[in-house]
Amino acid sequence: GAVxxxxxxxxxxxxxxxxxxxxxxxxxxxxxMFWYRQFPKQSLMLMATSNEGSKATYEQxxxxxxxxxxxxxxxxxxxxxxxxxxxxxxFYICSAEGTRHTYEQYFxxxxxxxxx
Amino acid sequence: xxxVEQHPSxxxxxxxxxxxxxxxxxxxxxxxxxxYKQELGKRxxxxxxxxxxxxxxxxxxxxxxxxxxxxxxxxxxxxxQPEDSAVYFCAARGSYIPTFGRGTxxxxxx
Numbered sequence: 001g002a003v004x005x006x007x008x009x010x011x012x013x014x015x016x017x018x019x020x021x022x023x024x025x026x027x028x029x030x031x032x033m034f035w036y037r038q039f040p041k042q043s044l045m046l047m048a049t050s051n052e053g054s055k056a057t058y059e060q061x062x063x064x065x066x067x068x069x070x071x072x073x074x075x076x077x078x079x080x081x082x083x084x085x086x087x088x089x090x091f092y093i094c095s096a097e098g099t100r101h102t103y104e105q106y107f108x109x110x111x112x113x114x115x116x
Numbered sequence: 117x118x119x120v121e122q123h124p125s126x127x128x129x130x131x132x133x134x135x136x137x138x139x140x141x142x143x144x145x146x147x148x149x150x151x152y153k154q155e156l157g158k159r160x161x162x163x164x165x166x167x168x169x170x171x172x173x174x175x176x177x178x179x180x181x182x183x184x185x186x187x188x189x190x191x192x193x194x195x196x197q198p199e200d201s202a203v204y205f206c207a208a209r210g211s212y213i214p215t216f217g218r219g220t221x222x223x224x225x226x
Contacts, residue, residue: 034214043205043218044160093159103148103209107159 003027004096006108013084013115021079021111023094029074030096034105035067038091050077084115118143120208122217130225135196137220139206140188146210149182149189154203154219163204164191196224 003026013019023033032051036044048064050056050071058064066088068080077096081088091112095105119142129135139149147168152160166173166180166189173180177196182189193200201224206217 041203041221044216046213046216049213091157103150103214104162104165105150105214107152107161109159110157112157 002098002104002106004030004094004106004108006094006111008111009109010112011114013113015085015115016083018080018082019084019113021081021092021094021113023077023079023096023108025075025096025098025106028096028098028106030077030098031074032097033071033077034095034097035069035077035079036093036095038093038110040091044093047079081113084113086115089113089115117213118146118208118210118215120206120215120217122206122220124220125218126221126223128223128225129196131196131198133196135191135193135200135222135224137191137204137206137222138188139190139208139217140186141208141215142187143208143210144184144187146208148209149180150207150209151178151180151191152205152207154205156202160205193222196222198224198226200224 005024007022035047047062048056048058050069052071052074056069071077093110094108122139150165153163154160177194179192203219205219207214
């Protein structure tokens with residue numbers, strides 16, 4: 001149980017285009033989903049927290065107009081990187097928490113974004 | 117907000133030895149402390165966690181200890197194996213947002 005999927009697993013896009021990443025909880029309902037960015041050999045940097053049906057809460061320094069997050073249902077959250085630039089290239093990972101409010105996070109497999 | 121410090125950043129041990137990774141946190145309201153293992157290019161996986169009402173928890177070769185007074189918690193891995201090689205992250209949670217340590221790269225030499 002507690003499986004989180006993420007799609008796509010990797011994507012290459014041209015500078016200026018937008019990319020959407022999906023995060024799904026497959027066998028449980030997720031009231032909260034987190035989006036992280038991870039640079040090579042570094043820790044997880046929290047970008048934003050999203051709750052189903054409400055606006056995402058972004059961490060300081062994260063541009064909300066550039067990284068659009070939508071938590072449309074209890075099993076799906078999406079991150080759209082708008083007008084991507086090479087500096088947006090990174091490993092993006094989502095995680096989901098269930099409705100039991102136990103604080104246990106289940107991570108998706110991550111999406112490797114490369115902007116050329 | 118919460119601040120989590122993790123040490124060491126790199127830990128190299130021989131197979132069969134024990135490994136200890138330590139974390140400190142700043143927010144006394146934190147009450148949930150998970151440890152994650154992340155292999156290269158893969159997702160972090162929860163390996164063990166502890167809540168503030170418990171001082172120690174063990175699962176086979178892995179154990180976690182928590183000292184609430186001193187605000188630190190540690191991961192102990194005994195009888196290390198090459199497949200234990202990975203990056204380990206600690207985290208602290210008390211408010212809405214989890215805070216992660218910077219990670220420890222554990223290398224187990226056969």
